[in-house]
Amino acid sequence: MTGAGRGIGAAVAVRLGREGYRVALTARSEDQLRETAALMPTDTLVLPADMLDPAAPDRVVDAVEEAWGSVEVLVANAGAGESAPIARMSDEMWARQIELNLTAPFRAIRRVVPAMVEQRWGRIVALASVAAKRGEPYIAAYTASKHGLLGLVRSVAAELATKGVTVNAVCPAYVDTPMTDGSVETISAQTGRSLEEARAILVSKQPIARLISVDEVAEAVMFCVANGGMTGQGINVDGGAVQS
Numbered sequence: 001m002t003g004a005g006r007g008i009g010a011a012v013a014v015r016l017g018r019e020g021y022r023v024a025l026t027a028r029s030e031d032q033l034r035e036t037a038a039l040m041p042t043d044t045l046v047l048p049a050d051m052l053d054p055a056a057p058d059r060v061v062d063a064v065e066e067a068w069g070s071v072e073v074l075v076a077n078a079g080a081g082e083s084a085p086i087a088r089m090s091d092e093m094w095a096r097q098i099e100l101n102l103t104a105p106f107r108a109i110r111r112v113v114p115a116m117v118e119q120r121w122g123r124i125v126a127l128a129s130v131a132a133k134r135g136e137p138y139i140a141a142y143t144a145s146k147h148g149l150l151g152l153v154r155s156v157a158a159e160l161a162t163k164g165v166t167v168n169a170v171c172p173a174y175v176d177t178p179m180t181d182g183s184v185e186t187i188s189a190q191t192g193r194s195l196e197e198a199r200a201i202l203v204s205k206q207p208i209a210r211l212i213s214v215d216e217v218a219e220a221v222m223f224c225v226a227n228g229g230m231t232g233q234g235i236n237v238d239g240g241a242v243q244s
Contacts, residue, residue, distance in 0.1 A: 001016070001023050001024060001025055001026065001075045002060075002076050002104075002108060003026075003027055003051075003077035003079060004025035004026060004033060005025075005027035005029050005035070006027075006032050006036075006178055007177035007178055008077055008127060008177060008214050008217050008218070009027065010035075010214070011214035011215055011218040012077060012217070012218045012222075013044075014036070014040060014041075014218070015218040015219070015221070015222050016073070016075070016222070016225070017040045017041045017042040017044075018041055019222065020042060021072075021073060022043040022044065022068060023042065023043075023045075024044070024045040024047055024064045024068075024071075025037060025044055025046055026047045026048065026049045026051075026056075026060050027048065027049075027078065028048065029048070030046065030048040033046045033047075033048060045064060045067055045068075047060050047063055051078045051108075052100055054107065056107075057104070057111045058107075061108075065115075070116070071115060071116070071122075072119075072122060072123065073122070073123045073124075073125075074109065074112045075125045075126075075127070075221060076105040076108050076109065076124070076125070076126045078104060078105075079100055079127060080097075080100055080101070080179065081097075081139060081179065082097060082139075082141065083139050083142070084138060085137075085138055086138075086140050089140060089141060097141035097142050098141065098145050098148070100145075101142065101145035101148075102145045102149050102152065105126050105149060105152065106152055109124055109126075109152070109156060116163070116164075116165045117160065117163045119164075120163060120164035120165075121164045122160075122164065122165035123165070123224065123225045124153075124156070124166070124167040124168070125167075125170060125221050125224045126149055126153050126169045127172070127217075128146050128149045128150050128169040128170065128234060129142075129171055129172060130171050130172065130173045130236060130241060131146040132147050132149060132150035132169065132171050133150075133171060133234065134242060149169065150169050150171070150234050154232045157231040157232030157233075158232060160231075161232075166224070166230060166231035167232065168230060168231060168232070168234070168235065169233070170217060170224065171234045171237065171238065172217050172220075172237045172238060173206050173238030173239060174203070174205065174212065175211060175214060175217055176211040176213055176214065177214060180211065184199045185198075187201060205241060206241050207240040207241060208239035208240060209239075210239070212239060220237045
C-alpha cells in the first residue's frame with residue numbers, strides 16, 4: 001500500500017485490515033506510517049520509502065516477500081498535485097507529476113505482476129482521479145499523469161485478463177484530505193479569497209455539494225479487490241460529476 005501515511009491511503013489500509021489482509025505500509029514519513037499502523041486490526045509492515053526513488057518499489061516488495069511471501073494485492077496510492085497556468089508550468093513541475101503519479105505506479109505494478117501471474121491470483125488498484133476522465137484548467141501536468149495512469153491500468157488489465165489478475169483504477173473527485181487542504185490554500189493565495197470561500201469552490205464542483213470522504217474511496221478500492229469479474233475499469237467516486 002503506497003501513500004499509506006495519511007488521507008486516502010490510511011483509510012484504505014484500515015479497510016483492508018478489517019477484511020483480514022496483512023498490510024505493508026509505505027510512504028515517505030515513518031511517523032505517519034506508525035500512526036496508520038496503530039489503527040490497523042491486523043499485522044502490518046512499516047516500510048518508509050520515497051516512490052520518486054526508482055529503486056523504492058523493488059526494495060519495498062523485496063521486504064514484503066521476505067516477511068510474508070508474494071504480494072496478492074497492490075494498492076498504488078502515492079501521488080500529489082501541483083497547479084500552474086500552462087504558460088508558466090515548468091519542465092520540473094511536469095516531470096515531478098509524471099514521475100510520481102504515473103512512472104512510480106508503473107514500477108510498482110511491474111514488480112508485483114510476475115508473482116501474481118505465477119499464483120494466478122492478484123488484485124491491482126491504482127488511485128487515479130476524475131482528472132483521468134476530463135480536463136480542468138491549471139492542472140495540465142496532473143491531468144496528463146492521471147490520464148496516463150488510467151491508460152496504464154487499462155492496458156495491463158487487458159494483458160493479464162486471462163491470468164487471474166485484475167487491474168482497476170479508482171477515480172475520486174475532491175476528497176476531504178490534506179491534499180485538498182493544500183489545493184484550498186493555493187486557491188486562496190492565488191485569488192485572495194478566504195479559505196472558506198476557496199473550499200466552497202471545490203465543493204461546488206460536485207453535484208452532491210460536499211467533499212468525498214476517505215471512507216467512500218476506501219469502499220471503492222475494496223470493491224475492486226473483492227470483485228474478480230471486474231478489470232480495466234476506472235471507478236468514479238465523485239458525487240456524480242462525471243457520469244459514465
